[in-house]
Amino acid sequence: MIKLYNTLTRKKEPLEPVKEGKVGIYACGPTVYDFFHIGNARVFITFDVLRRYLVYRGYDVTLVQNYTDIDDKMINKAAEMGISVDELAERFIRNYEEDAGALGILPADFQPRATRHIPQIMALIQKLMEKNLAYEVEGDIYFHVEAFPGYGKLSQQNLEELILGSRVEIDERKKHPMDFALWKKEKPGEPSWESPWGRGRPGWHIECSAMSLYYLGDTLDIHAGGQDLIFPHHENEIAQSEGATSKSFSRHWVHVGYLNIDQEKMSKSLGNVLTIRQLRETVDPMVIRFFMLSAHYRTPINFSGEYLEQASKALERLNTTVYNLEERLGKVKKGIPDDEESALLNLIENSREKFMEAMDDDFNTAEALAVLFDLARKVNTYLNRPQGQKENILEPVLDFYREINGIFGFMKEQGPAVLQKDIEELVARREEARRLKDWASADAIRAQLKEKGIILEDTPQGVRTIFKRRW
């Protein structure tokens, strides 16, 4: 049974989908006005792995992740760059796809854009108007929070408390200070659409309600996003959606913890915003992916070069084991398992169970990772043993790592190195030199190959060739 922490109830709850065997997830995606940063990446990676895990567990998952392609930030940036909002969106959607792809994030099943769903958005607003949950003021439409009794339930604040803390100046035209815009009246030079209330554009919150209702139905199973979206964004989504449908909007609310940089919040004013585009120049994206999964998704984490270095070493360890497995596999035969090998086969089953147990428990990737390291130790011992190895043992081990990698997706599965003729010759010459105990020549060749990024390791079973990792 899979349990997930639900922000709405502040408890871990069993995942019980509306339709058995199917899980509908809506994840709030990027506003495509700039490259996405390392904090966004944490959220996207988390939900990518969540999604892959649910698929692994046999669910028919539908993941919807939107692109916000119309809002103030879009409009300002487009003006700044001297291009249309639509061009801006196209450009950064493409950038998103490239960077997300590098991080191993699989495309969502649907990636709807707000501007392509204006009819759905208007229909939803219309409905809220009919139910007296929204009102018009001079071409703007506002949601009336006092008319929705559950307002504040996600952030666990009541309206009085919210106003008390509010630093926003009161707009006298609104019935209540917390009322928020569903539709904004057209301003000169901004994109706008014809609507029953005159030309204008949608507010931010309404797009997610409209598109999730459209793609996933009145009640979805998991609604996800970064922690900072709890208020007001997701609070408002609940108000809009439940206001319109009178049904529960989402069974689970999953929020990913913050990522800080060197103990500080990322912000433009501090100038410490790290984009994936930037990081990709110097860091293997798979290391970033590993790093994100090394802590529980709800814990706030800190990001720094030092941590990345640690993550890189740790990941290297797993990759080495997988590589050595692949390399060895091509050189051994089948056979009847001895005691040690039977134990190893049992350990695989055991590891799989422990892995699932960890993941089922609110998606504890950190604990799940430990299972991989524990197994790696035993496997390495087996790989080193002088009696040799068997194909029918190495294969299931490798399959297990591949199986897990289908979820975590941070390991290299490149297969054993294939050598060019001249390299092969050098390796052979070194072997000959070693046989003659001509260590100087042997070491010279090894050094020469290292220059080319080829590492030679001498094992009891002969030389092992490794291409130095690169990305």
Place this chain on the structure above:
RNA sequence: GGCGACAUAGCCAAGUGGUAAGGCAGAGGACUGCAAAUCCUUCAUCCCCGGUUCAAAUCCGGGUGUCGCCUCCA
């Protein structure tokens, strides 16, 4: 003022009632012609105080510290 999160070894990080996973770094050892990789050993009583309990990192109360949200920030 309200809501909330976090505080575990030098560092990162699991663990929510039964005497502390895993990784990085360090130390010692094994293997090796030397390396590399790997293996073995070693390295914490869990922010403080009080309480509940046979038993608490884990529950309760009170502190301290760091941080987040309450502004269309993931």
